[in-house]
Amino acid sequence: MEQVIVAGAGIVGVSTAIWLQRAGYKVTLVDRQGPASGTSHGNAGVLAASGLTPVTMPGLVKKAPFMLLDKFSPLFLRAGYFPRLLPFLAEYLGKCNYEDVRLYAKGMAPLVHDTVSQHRALAKGTGAEQFIEDTDYCFGYADNQDFLADAIAWDLRREWNVDFDVMAGKAYGKIDPIYDGKFATVVRCSQHGRISDPGAYVQALAKHFEAEGGQLELATVTDLRQDSSGRAILITDKGEMGADKIALTTGVWSKPLLQKFGIRVPMESERGYHIELVNPELYPKNSMMVVGGKFAVTPMNGRIRCAGVVEFAGLEAGKREAPLKMLSHHIQSLFSELNYDSQIDWLGHRPALVDSLPMIGSITGNENLFTAFGHQHLGLTGGAKTGRIISELISQDGSSVDVSPYHTNRFN
Numbered sequence: 001m002e003q004v005i006v007a008g009a010g011i012v013g014v015s016t017a018i019w020l021q022r023a024g025y026k027v028t029l030v031d032r033q034g035p036a037s038g039t040s041h042g043n044a045g046v047l048a049a050s051g052l053t054p055v056t057m058p059g060l061v062k063k064a065p066f067m068l069l070d071k072f073s074p075l076f077l078r079a080g081y082f083p084r085l086l087p088f089l090a091e092y093l094g095k096c097n098y099e100d101v102r103l104y105a106k107g108m109a110p111l112v113h114d115t116v117s118q119h120r121a122l123a124k125g126t127g128a129e130q131f132i133e134d135t136d137y138c139f140g141y142a143d144n145q146d147f148l149a150d151a152i153a154w155d156l157r158r159e160w161n162v163d164f165d166v167m168a169g170k171a172y173g174k175i176d177p178i179y180d181g182k183f184a185t186v187v188r189c190s191q192h193g194r195i196s197d198p199g200a201y202v203q204a205l206a207k208h209f210e211a212e213g214g215q216l217e218l219a220t221v222t223d224l225r226q227d228s229s230g231r232a233i234l235i236t237d238k239g240e241m242g243a244d245k246i247a248l249t250t251g252v253w254s255k256p257l258l259q260k261f262g263i264r265v266p267m268e269s270e271r272g273y274h275i276e277l278v279n280p281e282l283y284p285k286n287s288m289m290v291v292g293g294k295f296a297v298t299p300m301n302g303r304i305r306c307a308g309v310v311e312f313a314g315l316e317a318g319k320r321e322a323p324l325k326m327l328s329h330h331i332q333s334l335f336s337e338l339n340y341d342s343q344i345d346w347l348g349h350r351p352a353l354v355d356s357l358p359m360i361g362s363i364t365g366n367e368n369l370f371t372a373f374g375h376q377h378l379g380l381t382g383g384a385k386t387g388r389i390i391s392e393l394i395s396q397d398g399s400s401v402d403v404s405p406y407h408t409n410r411f412n
């Protein structure tokens with residue numbers, strides 16, 4: 001039986017491990033802290049089939065300096081981190097044009113358009129099905145002018161056949177009373193989904209993987225290589241492990257592990273936060289992107305999770321006050337009359353490459369080593385399918401999805 005090691009047990013790694021196991025491989029899943037201990041724990045839980053627009057939309061370059069000065073705006077930057085960030089930022093902001101946005105949509109569409117059915121296929125027979133819900137995904141605009149200003153995004157979604165309807169905030173308030181009087185305009189996208197507890201979902205999938213004979217190892221990966229006979233070797237703080245293939249799914253932490261291969265990985269953490277309202281007296285019906293604050297509100301098991309913010313401050317800095325204050329401010333004005341027991345906050349790291357597309361595929365010259373990371377804001381949405389793609393690349397030597405937009409060498 002051929003062996004594969006999957007390094008990193010977020011949604012991408014766990015999906016990869018399960019699909020490989022189903023394809024008949026002996027799989028070992030390695031994580032330094034265990035399943036869903038990274039970004040996959042605290043995301044907004046939205047299965048965003050309409051996720052076709054990057055952060056780098058046209059107009060951002062002009063708006064960004066004003067956003068950084070406005071404490072209620074969702075963009076943050078740690079001044080001391082700026083010199084390190086600058087090369088990334090220059091390239092990243094260079095993508096704020098219509099042509100690159102269209103390339104992004106073309107690249108992401110195959111990973112996100114069928115997200116709900118991909119998650120259902122992944123979770124089938126695992127016990128994790130209970131976390132998947134079919135729902136609408138809404139975008140709430142406090143001012144109709146802001147909706148009109150977002151025309152590029154909605155035109156693009158229309159082109160990609162996203163099914164949505166635009167309604168007055170008052171009309172939507174009748175459907176989802178918690179939002180009554182909160183928005184001028186709401187756009188409701190159908191055929192979306194949500195995960196009612198993203199961390200527990202990934203952990204349930206990992207439990208199933210182990211119950212089916214998969215091995216889970218707690219170890220920190222420090223290096224990987226392919227030896228002259230083609231064997232794939234993973235080096236960890238607990239020793240070396242060998243296999244026929246390795247898939248590297250360590251999210252935003254993947255960059256230093258790839259440096260030795262000469263692969264350029266222009267990736268930064270787009271830090272994000274969540275605040276949860278525990279045991280609220282009323283829940284929203286659907287997930288809602290609060291456009292003014294760029295955070296998503298999702299009803300979850302026993303709580304409402306409000307997750308968003310884009311902060312550039314690197315991987316080492318801990319939680320910072322200003323983004324949490326901004327999120328709190330928006331939550332307070334949205335749910336001022338809502339009673340709940342307590343709040344919990346969390347910081348997470350979205351893996352963002354300059355073109356906002358992931359790196360999925362084998363490493364040129366080391367064909368038994370594979371990468372799958374860099375899904376930025378859409379790793380939960382695209383993670384189930386990405387695992388399936390890696391499994392197909394390994395077991396069938398090719399995938400039904402064209403992986404050329406995600407090539408590991410595309411920045412060299």
Ligand SMILES: Cc1cc2nc3c(=O)[nH]c(=O)nc-3n(C[C@H](O)[C@H](O)[C@H](O)COP(=O)(O)OP(=O)(O)OC[C@H]3O[C@@H](n4cnc5c(N)ncnc54)[C@H](O)[C@@H]3O)c2cc1C
Nearest residue numbers: 008010012032038039040044046221251272378379380381
């Ligand atoms: C606030 C916020 C809201 C979000 N909302 C959504 C949403 O609604 N929908 C959506 O689709 N996406 C959302 N995302 C993005 C999504 O969460 C991520 O893209 C996704 O979780 C990335 O998954 P991953 O498996 O690649 O990485 P991770 O979940 O980060 O997993 C990587 C794993 O690798 C392990 N690891 C790292 N380094 C090592 C090492 N050296 N050795 C061993 N193990 C290692 C870590 O412990 C971790 O478990 C959100 C993100 C944030 C921050």
